[in-house]
Amino acid sequence: MATSSQVDLTGTTYCVVSGASQGIGRAIAVEVAKLLGPKSLMLLLARNKIELAKTAELCASPNVEVRYESVDLSKSSNSEMYGLLRKSLEGRDVKGFVTSLIFHNVGSLGNLAVETWKMDDVDELRDYYDLNVFKVISLNTQFLKIFEEIDDRVVIVNITSLCAIKPMGGMAYYCSGKAAREMYFKVLAAEKAHIKVLNYSPGPVETAMIDFVLTEAVNDNLKDVFTSFKRQGTLLKPEMTAQKCVKVLQAGLFTPGEHVDYFDDE
Numbered sequence: 001m002a003t004s005s006q007v008d009l010t011g012t013t014y015c016v017v018s019g020a021s022q023g024i025g026r027a028i029a030v031e032v033a034k035l036l037g038p039k040s041l042m043l044l045l046a047r048n049k050i051e052l053a054k055t056a057e058l059c060a061s062p063n064v065e066v067r068y069e070s071v072d073l074s075k076s077s078n079s080e081m082y083g084l085l086r087k088s089l090e091g092r093d094v095k096g097f098v099t100s101l102i103f104h105n106v107g108s109l110g111n112l113a114v115e116t117w118k119m120d121d122v123d124e125l126r127d128y129y130d131l132n133v134f135k136v137i138s139l140n141t142q143f144l145k146i147f148e149e150i151d152d153r154v155v156i157v158n159i160t161s162l163c164a165i166k167p168m169g170g171m172a173y174y175c176s177g178k179a180a181r182e183m184y185f186k187v188l189a190a191e192k193a194h195i196k197v198l199n200y201s202p203g204p205v206e207t208a209m210i211d212f213v214l215t216e217a218v219n220d221n222l223k224d225v226f227t228s229f230k231r232q233g234t235l236l237k238p239e240m241t242a243q244k245c246v247k248v249l250q251a252g253l254f255t256p257g258e259h260v261d262y263f264d265d266e
């Protein structure tokens with residue numbers, strides 16, 4: 001493993017977390033906030049403003065100023081995204097940040113009630129890809145524009161899934177979206193060797209997403225897998241996987257664009 005990927009969070013850091021109103025995104029924001037150096041700044045993004053405010057409260061620290069914006073990332077234009085990032089940086093010189101970090105955590109499961117061989121609703125697929133792939137790419141591009149002159153300080157974490165590399169029956173929207181999203185970040189990492197890019201797969205985590213599978217899935221095997229995770233108590237807590245993600249970053253336990261799973265060294 002390369003150690004040149006080590007991420008130092010103890011300096012003045014700018015950190016954006018998408019999907020920060022609950023679940024894994026909230027846990028990542030909280031774990032990262034504990035580590036950041038003086039004059040750090042966080043921007044939390046999601047739609048639910050009340051829950052974002054709760055996450056911001058949980059992140060409170062003398063070292064960190066936490067800002068949040070309610071935004072539907074599936075609908076946000078490039079200029080709106082750029083504006084959100086710029087607004088969060090108001091009064092700050094981007095060159096003052098030792099590390100500029102973004103967690104692309106936002107995600108949804110897609111339609112679990114349609115069998116793969118019956119999929120033909122292109123508008124629905126397009127909506128799914130908008131949030132989970134296209135708008136992730138646009139947000140990442142706006143972030144890179146802002147830090148273009150100092151992109152050697154940029155760290156990008158894509159929250160991916162085992163489903164990006166292993167097919168899971170009943171989850172064609174999710175698996176294909178995660179695969180496309182992960183490959184975009186791999187290509188970026190291949191082009192920009194000086195930017196640290198990690199594809200982190202959090203393992204099965206007890207969040208609203210799991211409940212969605214249990215209520216919506218029509219694929220029996222998929223339902224069985226998640227029901228047994230729940231029954232056996234094998235689901236991870238969001239803070240467990242968030243801590244592991246931070247550990248991987250700090251220890252530099254990844255090569256450019258590498259897919260690292262929670263269980264890789266467990």
Ligand SMILES: NC(=O)c1ccc[n+]([C@@H]2O[C@H](COP(=O)([O-])OP(=O)(O)OC[C@H]3O[C@@H](n4cnc5c(N)ncnc54)[C@H](OP(=O)(O)O)[C@@H]3O)[C@@H](O)[C@H]2O)c1
Pocket residue numbers: 018019020021022023024025045046047048049051071072073074075104105106107108131159160161162201202203204205206207208209210
């Ligand atoms: N849970 C697991 O077992 C698991 C396993 C592997 C990978 N993952 C990945 O981990 C990430 C987080 O998942 P999670 O389990 O924490 O899911 P979650 O609890 O459903 O959280 C999803 C987050 O995304 C936000 N979001 C959804 N649609 C949005 C939109 N249109 N605009 C802005 N924000 C939006 C939600 O906030 P609002 O509703 O407030 O907008 C929420 O904060 C996802 O990328 C997921 O694929 C999860």
